[in-house]
Structures are given as structure tokens and as C-alpha cells.
Amino acid sequence: MTKSDVGEIVQTTLAEGFEALVVKHQHCNATISLYGGQILQWHPSEHKPVLWLSDTAIYQKNKGIRGGIPVCWPWFSGTLPNAGAHGFARTATWQLKSADINSDCVEIVLTLAGNSENPHWPHSYSLTQTIILGKELSQRIDFTVEDETSHAMVPLSNAFHTYFSVSHTDNVTVPVLDNQRYDCKVTWQDGLVNPLKNVTGFIDRIYYQQTAATIVDHKWQRKITVEPLNTQQMVLWNPGKEKVGEFNDIHPNGETEYVCLEPANAFLSEIEVNKRYSIGQTIRVTAI
Ligand SMILES: O=P(O)(O)OC[C@H]1O[C@@H](O)[C@H](O)[C@@H](O)[C@@H]1O
Numbered sequence: 001m002t003k004s005d006v007g008e009i010v011q012t013t014l015a016e017g018f019e020a021l022v023v024k025h026q027h028c029n030a031t032i033s034l035y036g037g038q039i040l041q042w043h044p045s046e047h048k049p050v051l052w053l054s055d056t057a058i059y060q061k062n063k064g065i066r067g068g069i070p071v072c073w074p075w076f077s078g079t080l081p082n083a084g085a086h087g088f089a090r091t092a093t094w095q096l097k098s099a100d101i102n103s104d105c106v107e108i109v110l111t112l113a114g115n116s117e118n119p120h121w122p123h124s125y126s127l128t129q130t131i132i133l134g135k136e137l138s139q140r141i142d143f144t145v146e147d148e149t150s151h152a153m154v155p156l157s158n159a160f161h162t163y164f165s166v167s168h169t170d171n172v173t174v175p176v177l178d179n180q181r182y183d184c185k186v187t188w189q190d191g192l193v194n195p196l197k198n199v200t201g202f203i204d205r206i207y208y209q210q211t212a213a214t215i216v217d218h219k220w221q222r223k224i225t226v227e228p229l230n231t232q233q234m235v236l237w238n239p240g241k242e243k244v245g246e247f248n249d250i251h252p253n254g255e256t257e258y259v260c261l262e263p264a265n266a267f268l269s270e271i272e273v274n275k276r277y278s279i280g281q282t283i284r285v286t287a288i
Pocket residue numbers: 064077085086161185204235237262
């Protein structure tokens with residue numbers, strides 16, 4: 001599809017005919033699914049793969065792909081009553097607008113637009129997702145919404161539901177979240193403050209973290225830093241062995257191999273129609 005001295009981008013087909021882009025570049029390899037507009041893998045040359053993708057992920061319409069970076073938009077979790085989890089962007093097919101290579105990175109632009117087709121969120125929308133993959137991963141979604149019923153404000157929540165690959169959840173800390181305030185979706189208690197010794201077990205927490213957070217993997221001797229753009233919280237999620245049985249698309253022991261650290265606007269807020277908003281994240285890996 002696109003080829004140069006430093007790499008190539010090839011179009012491929014995943015199960016169920018989902019189209020994807022396979023990136024081979026001097027600084028990284030990566031896979032991006034157009035279904036969900038979802039980065040499935042990013043593997044910078046000097047490190048192990050950064051994203052976790054389930055071996056038993058289900059590639060099926062109306063089902064989110066378990067792993068990589070699902071885009072939760074225009075709502076996150078169950079914030080929109082009766083609408084199901086995490087919005088429709090992760091189960092919609094995005095359009096490829098452009099794919100370019102230079103010596104530093106590849107830049108892929110995807111778009112998603114629609115017109116009030118979802119009864120739970122009956123608004124028009126236009127999203128442009130810019131994905132830059134090189135030594136770093138940077139992802140930004142610029143979007144606008146419109147409303148045919150002439151409302152000036154529209155409800156929205158969102159998240160980048162990133163699955164980070166780790167040696168084992170026992171070996172992982174996220175120091176900036178240690179003893180920080182969070183709302184717990186396991187016990188449904190708000191405003192808790194607790195140590196975070198590792199990320200093993202059933203964890204579902206909304207931290208009020210608006211700036212960068214670093215995952216430290218003490219066995220793989222690496223740090224993964226997530227720098228958010230325009231998000232108010234970071235969600236930390238893992239089903240643990242307590243809950244993993246509820247998921248038919250996580251391979252055996254898979255829950256010990258990842259942690260989800262998700263820059264999010266986790267609560268519905270009203271956004272203005274016809275105004276451009278941007279959300280995003282940059283991910284960097286360093287050896288320790
Ligand atoms: O199974 P899904 O829809 O991908 O959601 C997985 C998890 O996603 C997390 O972000 C939520 O906080 C959890 O409550 C949820 O279980």
C-alpha cells in the first residue's frame with residue numbers, strides 16, 4: 001500500500017473480514033484494525049511488544065476486540081443509561097483517510113462520522129483519529145458533534161481503554177497512583193485512598209489523575225509512561241482471577257499478563273455542539 005526505504009504499510013484482513021493495516025518501520029511494528037479504529041499492537045524495535053491482545057479475542061460485529069487500544073466514545077462504561085458499555089466507536093468501522101511514512105514514524109489518519117443512528121445518543125458526529133507510530137505512540141482524536149433537535153449541549157464521556165502488556169501483574173506498580181484518591185467500582189465506594197502494591201486481582205478504579213502516569217514493570221525492567229491529552233481521570237482495570245470467568249475472550253491466565261490504564265473522561269459531561277474537541281495520549285517506553 002505504502003512503501004519507502006524505512007518501512008511499509010500493508011493492508012490485510014483479520015478474521016471476519018475486518019480490514020487492518022500492518023506497519024513495518026525501522027522504529028516499530030504495529031497493527032491497526034479499521035473495525036473499532038483500534039491499535040491492536042505496537043512493538044517498538046528496542047522493547048518487547050507494549051500492547052496486550054488476547055489470543056482468544058473475538059472478531060465479530062458488535063463485539064469489542066479484547067486488547068490493544070479500544071476507543072470508548074461517545075460514552076464510557078455504563079455512564080449512558082441502558083446503552084451498554086463503552087459506546088459505539090469501538091464497534092464501528094472507521095475509514096482510512098491517509099497513511100504516510102517518514103524516517104521517524106508512520107502517520108495514519110482514520111475517520112468516523114455518523115448521523116443520529118444510535119437511539120441512545122441521537123446526534124451527528126465527526127471524528128478524526130491521528131495515530132503516529134515510531135519510537136513513541138501518539139494518538140489524538142479531534143471531534144465535533146451536532147444536534148438536529150437544536151440542543152446546544154450533548155452528553156459525552158470517553159476513554160482510551162489501553163491494555164498494556166506486563167511480565168505479570170504481581171511485578172507491576174503505578175507509583176503516581178499509590179495512595180491517591182479514587183472511586184472504586186468493585187465496592188462502589190467513592191473517594192478512597194489506598195496503597196497500590198501491584199495490579200493483581202479484581203481492580204476497577206477511577207483515579208483523578210490528569211497528568212502522566214508510569215507503569216513500572218520490575219521484572220521486564222521497563223517503564224511505560226502514558227501522557228494524556230484533555231482527560232480528567234485514569235481508570236485502572238483488571239478482572240483478576242475473581243472476575244475473569246465472566247469473559248469468554250481472555251485466554252487462560254491472560255488477566256495476569258496485562259493492566260488496563262485508561263486516560264478517560266469517565267463521567268458524562270455536556271459538551272458544546274459545533275465546537276472542536278481533542279483528546280489523546282502519548283505512550284513512551286524506557287528501560288530501567
Ligand atoms: O468488557 P468490556 O466492555 O470491554 O469492559 C471491560 C471493563 O472496562 C473497564 O474500563 C471498566 O471499568 C470495567 O467496568 C469493564 O468491565
